[in-house]
Amino acid sequence: MDKPSHLSIVLDLSPKQWHLAAQPGSPHPITLATFLSHLLAFLNAHIACKDENSLAIFGALPGKSILLYSSAAPVDDGDTEPADANTYRPFKLMDSIIMKSITREIDALGEPETEEPIGFVGALTKALCYINRVTTSNTTSGDRGVDPATLPDPRILIISVSPDQSSSYISVMNSIFSAQKLASFDLFYQKVTIDVCKIFGAESVFLQQAAHLTGGSYIDVDRPDALLQYLMMSFLAPPGLRQLITVPTQDKIDFRAACFCHKNIVDIAFICSVCLSIFCSPVPVCSTCRTKFPIKTLQRLNASRPNTTPGTPRPPTPANSLPRSTSIAPQSLPRSTSIVPQSLPRNASNGASTLR
Amino acid sequence: MPSSTLTAKASYKKLPGTLELTSTHLQWTQDGKKAPSIRIPHVEAASLFCSKEGAAQVRLKIGLVSDDAGHNFTFLAPQPVAVTEREKFKTELTNIIGVNRRGPNTPSVVPSPITPVLAQQSSNAPSSRPAIPMSRSSTSRAPSVAASDSRRTGTPMSDPTSDYQLRIRVLLSNPELAALHRELVMSRQITENEFWEGREHILLAQAAQESQRKGKSGQLVDPRPQTVDGEIKIVITPQLKLDIFEEYPVVKKAFEENVDKKLSEPEFWHRYFQSKLFNAHRASIRSSAAQHVVRDDPIFDKYLEKDDDELEPRRLREDRVDIFIDLGATLEDHGETGNDKDVTMQAGKQRAVLPLIRKFNEHSGRLLDSVLGEGPTKRRRIEGRMEERYSQLDLEDLHDNQSAAGIALNMGDSKRYFEGRSGDASQAAGPIDVKATIHEAKTNLQGWSANLIQLKIDKKAGDTALSEMTQNVAARLDVKLRKEDIPEVVYGQMMACQTAANEFLRQFWLAIYPPPSDLPTASAATPAQKAAKATKMIAYLDQMSEKVNALAFAATQSGVDGTKIRTAMKPVLDAVEKATTFWRARNSAAAPAPHRR
Structure with a gap:
């Protein structure tokens, strides 16, 4: 395995989530400072593995995403670090550039009242674009003599502390599909592997799917105080090596999807037969492709909706007592004619109780 | 077919009697009795066998559609008379069988060989071997199938999904389905109709497959001599006879004009196969091995036509020959x-x-x-x-379907999909001072260099992480290395249990959910029936977990790890659990409903 390895890291830098992660209440708290030490050590290891290994770091900050570091960027000469007898100078340089960018971006956040959702999808998309550039720029420049073996073997590592934003479901899935298709111009088919390291917070449905669909590894870190151990064992080996070195991953994957109408994560959904859009309840008109569904179908689907929560009673016997039951249970499903994708609040409250 | 009745003295099972052939039945009456003891309708006649010419007894055997053994009759009249009588019966019955054979629902019948006719080398000595049937219809299906076919004609079923015979045939061709059927229906856990509900498509496919009939064979009639024990002979079956007549009307003409007047039937065929006429009818010019035996024949040479090798074909068609077959x-x-x-x-x-x-x-x-x-x-x-x-050459399947551009996905208001409502789930964590968190982050960024130098992993945490990940990898390795060590018997029981549970689940959800389409199906059940069915299925499903436990226990008895069985059956039990939970929730929701009215 002589190919160089390119690593793009998507770094979740939500101050609020890091604040929560550092709370002494959690079993194994980790502060941002500790995390960054572990991360820098891991990055140095990656660079040290092979001369040609490259690195790009994308920060997902509240409301924005940005490239924090790229090993391809020329080193600013004015950026002089005092020599350090304990550290290999290129490492020192890289570390300081990364830390400076992070500091700069955190400073740039100012003092807002509320924290915006992090620009995770933006960072992921930028990482994919970056990989696309480094893996194909050589071949498109007209130089036919480029040996594909010298092109880097790309992968993405997502380090996440934030919960899923179900609103970004479609964009995340689109990114996953792009990752699957990327680099297929190469001589042999090879997708961009997405690894996920979940340090804090609930399990992420989307990231599990991302890792699974791209052949990556999803690690839910149990002991964040030993984060470096996880990083080294699971994420240092490039995908090409993983046929020989088995890396840990999660066996269980949550394959649920988020509905397009309310962005709820749903167990059972209603799929548009034309465009495959996902809805949490039957709709008369598909909001994506404007396909109209027959009213009979809607009634049938509504009559059969599985609703296991006791809070929303279903009619005892279907079909014949349907009109009565709607009056009995005002909370239950609206009649099909009144279902519109915008009827958010009621269903959202129902949905939240059904989902988890 | 003449309406006049053929009658002959014949014995059946060594009892003397009278054999009669009426326009509808073949019947035999014992001497001294009035009512015939055997009555065979014409449609039942499937095959015909005769004793050899010159044999001591003149026998006729008729095989039936429903009974291959058939009936044996021995003609009682003195030899020449008996033969004539037998020949008459034979002719009529051959016609009847021929009609039966072409009938729509009796697609195949065992061909009936009659006496061997031609023995070219050793004059007319009748062969001592049973004749080898030579027939174009090589489809010989099992008698049971033919029987079921005939039964089907007796009671025409309009709906293939409720055809019992059809179901049997589907089960016969699908062992897995048959096993499930045995498991569930034979043990009366679910009814036959329930089992097939939702599987109609299999029945329809089978029915469609069976309704396809073989057409006429495209082979040119070409009686080929076979060498048996050094003799070259051609075996004539009634089918072959019919085919020859159809293909070469001139032979039919010759047959009608000569047989029984100048020639007996065997003699006729004997001479025909040696005649120039037969030679002209050969399907191939290469097979001229028998040409040296061709001799002039005053009878057949009359029918000989001039070779059709002029520039213009002798028989010009009234319609032009289709260009694709010319x-x-x-x-x-x-x-x-x-x-x-x-x-x-x-x-x-x-x-x-x-x-x-x-x-x-x-x-x-x-x-x-x-x-x-x-x-x-x-x-x-x-x-x-x-x-x-x-347009005939233009095959639709070969068309490039370029014109089908597909339906363009016209996304309305696409922006909406990529913007979500801001801050959904994370709000629950309680009020957090955002400014403080940002400040905290900033302080965390200070002194990173010193932090990095002092980086040290707690030994215990590191060990925990290492062992955890090692276990993760080891577990997968273990699965890869693990051999199949569940005994065949237990495995079979697990399979049976699993398929049964699946079937119950299928039935249950089928009763809960509306049919997959709006089309009214034949088996549309009323809500009450559906509810009853769901209740029944839930009762079965409730037993599943006990069954799995019993299975695991039995497995432990035979030396297999019971947890292994439980792990394997877990997904099924999860699905069962889901159904029962759903059922319970629905019932508990249904109970208070009347009070709220």
């Missing part, structure tokens, strides 16, 4: 490109093949006619213009 059509191909005449494909370059080509053309034409039916074919040929021909 072997002479390529005679002057490629004319427009300036090529020479296509000598390689020149029909009739060798004169001797001309009759053969024309024979083939006629045969193909006849075959096509019989398949297409007379009416439309004629019209098609008369209108045979150029465009018409191209």
Whole structure:
């Protein structure tokens, strides 16, 4: 395995989530400072593995995403670090550039009242674009003599502390599909592997799917105080090596999807037969492709909706007592004619109780 | 078929009696009794066997559709009379069987060989071996199938999904389904109809498959001599006889004019196969091995026609030969490109093949006619213009479907999909001072260099992480290395349990959910029936977990790890659990409903 390895890291830098992660209440708290030490050590290891290994770091900050570091960027000469007898100078340089960018971006956040959702999808998309550039720029420049073996073997590592934003479901899935298709111009088919390291917070449905669909590894870190151990064992080996070195991953994957109408994560959904859009309840008109569904179908689907929560009673016997039951249970499903994708609040409250 | 009754003295099971052939039945009455003890309807007649000519007893055996063993009759009259009588019966019964055979629902019957006819080398000595049947219809299906076919004609079923015989045949061809059927239906856990509900498509497919019938074989009639024990002979079956008559009307004419007047039937065939006429009817010019035995025959030579090898075929068709089956059509191909005449494909370059080509053309034409039916074919040929021909060549399947551009996905308000409502789930964590968190982050970024130098992993945490990940990898490795060590018996029980549970689940959800389409199905159940069915299925499903426990226990008894069984059955139990939870929730929701009214 002589190919160089390119690593793009998507770094979740939500101050609020890091604040929560550092709370002494959690079993194994980790502060941002500790995390960054572990991360820098891991990055140095990656660079040290092979001369040609490259690195790009994308920060997902509240409301924005940005490239924090790229090993391809020329080193600013004015950026002089005092020599350090304990550290290999290129490492020192890289570390300081990364830390400076992070500091700069955190400073740039100012003092807002509320924290915006992090620009995770933006960072992921930028990482994919970056990989696309480094893996194909050589071949498109007209130089036919480029040996594909010298092109880097790309992968993405997502380090996440934030919960899923179900609103970004479609964009995340689109990114996953792009990752699957990327680099297929190469001589042999090879997708961009997405690894996920979940340090804090609930399990992420989307990231599990991302890792699974791209052949990556999803690690839910149990002991964040030993984060470096996880990083080294699971994420240092490039995908090409993983046929020989088995890396840990999660066996269980949550394959649920988020509905397009309310962005709820749903167990059972209603799929548009034309465009495959996902809805949490039957709709008369598909909001994506404007396909109209027959009213009979809607009634049938509504009559059969599985609703296991006791809070929303279903009619005892279907079909014949349907009109009565709607009056009995005002909370239950609206009649099909009144279902519109915008009827958010009621269903959202129902949905939240059904989902988890 | 003459309506007059044929009668002959014949014994059945060594009892003397009278054999009669009426217009509807073949019947036998014991002497001294009034009512016939055997009555066989014509449609039942499937095959016919005769004793050899010259045998001590003149016997006739008739095989029935429902009973292959059939009935044996021995003609009691003195030898020559008995033979004549038998021949009469034979002729009539052959016709009847022929009709039966062409009948729509009795597709195949065991061919009935009659006495061997020709023995070329050793004069007319009758062969001592049983005749080898030689028939075009090589489809010989099991008698049971034929029987079920006939039963089906007796009681016509309009709906294939409720056809019992059809179900049996589906089960026979699908062992896995049969196993499930045995498990559930035979043990009366679910009814036959329930089992097939939702599986209608399998039945329909089977019915469609069975309703396809084999057409007429395209082979040219070509009786070939077989060498048996050093004798060359041609075995004549009634089927072959019919085929020859159909293919060569002149033979039929000769047969009608000569047999029973100048020649007996065996004699007729004997001479025919040695005649020039037969030689002219050969399907191939190469098979001239028997030519030295061809001799002049005053009877058959009368029917001999001149070889059809003139420039113009003797029998000009009233309609033109379809260009796609005319072997002479390529005679002057490629004319427009300036090529020479296509000598390689020149029909009739060798004169001797001309009759053969024309024979083939006629045969193909006849075959096509019989398949297409007379009416439309004629019209098609008369209108045979150029465009018409191209349209015949134009196969829809070969068209490039470029025109199908697909339906463009016209996303309305696409922006909406990529913007979500801001801050959904994370709000629950309680009020957090955002400014403080940002400040905290900033302080965390200070002194990173010193932090990095002092980085040290807590030994215990590191060990925990390491062992955790090692276990993760080891577990997968273990699965890879693990051999299949569940005994066949236990495994089979697990499979049975799993398929049964699946079937119960299928039935349950089928009762809960509406049918997959709006189309009214034959088995549409009323809500009450559905509810009853769901209740029944839930009762079965409730037992599943006990069953799995019992299975695991039994497995432990036979030395298998019970947890292994439980792990394997877990997904099924999860699905069962889901159904029961759903059922309970629905019932508990249903209970208070009347009070709220």
